[in-house]
Amino acid sequence: xxxxxxxxxxxxGEKAFGKGPCLLxxxxxxxxxxxxxxxxxNMSYSKAWSIINKAxxxxxxxxxxxxxGGTDGGGSYLTPKAKELIKAxxxxxxxxxxxxxxxxxxxxxxx
Amino acid sequence: xxxxxxxxxxxxGEKAFGKGPCLLxxxxxxxxxxxxxxxxxNMSYSKAWSIINKAxxxxxxxxxxxxxGGTDGGGSYLTPKAKELIKAxxxxxxxxxxxxxxxxxxxxxxx
Numbered sequence: 444x445x446x447x448x449x450x451x452x453x454x455x456g457e458k459a460f461g462k463g464p465c466l467l468x469x470x471x472x473x474x475x476x477x478x479x480x481x482x483x484x485n486m487s488y489s490k491a492w493s494i495i496n497k498a499x500x501x502x503x504x505x506x507x508x509x510x511x512g513g514t515d516g517g518g519s520y521l522t523p524k525a526k527e528l529i530k531a532x533x534x535x536x537x538x539x540x541x542x543x544x545x546x547x548x549x550x551x552x553x554x
Numbered sequence: 555x556x557x558x559x560x561x562x563x564x565x566x567g568e569k570a571f572g573k574g575p576c577l578l579x580x581x582x583x584x585x586x587x588x589x590x591x592x593x594x595x596n597m598s599y600s601k602a603w604s605i606i607n608k609a610x611x612x613x614x615x616x617x618x619x620x621x622x623g624g625t626d627g628g629g630s631y632l633t634p635k636a637k638e639l640i641k642a643x644x645x646x647x648x649x650x651x652x653x654x655x656x657x658x659x660x661x662x663x664x665x
Contacts, residue, residue, distance in 0.1 A: 454555050542653050
């Protein structure tokens with residue numbers, strides 16, 4: 444037996460941020476492209492774009508900046524707000540998992 | 555913005571217990587009948603039965619005792635193990651929600 448947890452941030456009952464959007468942003472940060480990030484996650488570009496777009500609307504902040512052309516052919520990069528958001532979510536999840544692991548032992552020991 | 559959490563207990567990757575099974579057991583305890591409990595939760599009897607059956611297999615314990623006939627027409631009641639399980643899960647959820655609420659404030663304040 445083990446505990447499975449899920450944490451998501453909602454706004455007016457709608458999902459604003461969670462594991463999926465966080466992973467997508469991390470991939471964009473690593474690959475420098477929303478299209479490549481979507482591809483690595485087996486997700487369509489339009490799906491990836493809508494996840495980012497929805498989170499941006501919820502937070503009222505730009506998360507992704509896109510530049511086109513140039514010698515590198517353009518790409519997307521994260522805004523400082525997006526990096527802050529990833530850091531907060533990952534920090535939260537790590538500490539939450541640790542605390543809940545202890546609580547799980549406390550309540551379910553012997554069951 | 556607010557945090558939404560989900561806690562479930564899994565066994566070999568399969569769901570063993572969570573919010574739904576807990577609520578179902580509580581209803582059976584209150585109504586004295588699995589059929590009535592299923593009805594109140596807009597769930598078929600077979601679905602309710604399979605939830606209980608699955609949890610019983612996962613925990614290797616009987617959770618529901620059923621008696622038929624008698625002056626009250628029979629019914630279902632919880633075993634001490636089922637009551638212990640409800641108590642543990644509810645206690646866990648309450649404390650987990652409190653702790654995560656604090657953690658959420660800690661990490662997402664100002665975001």
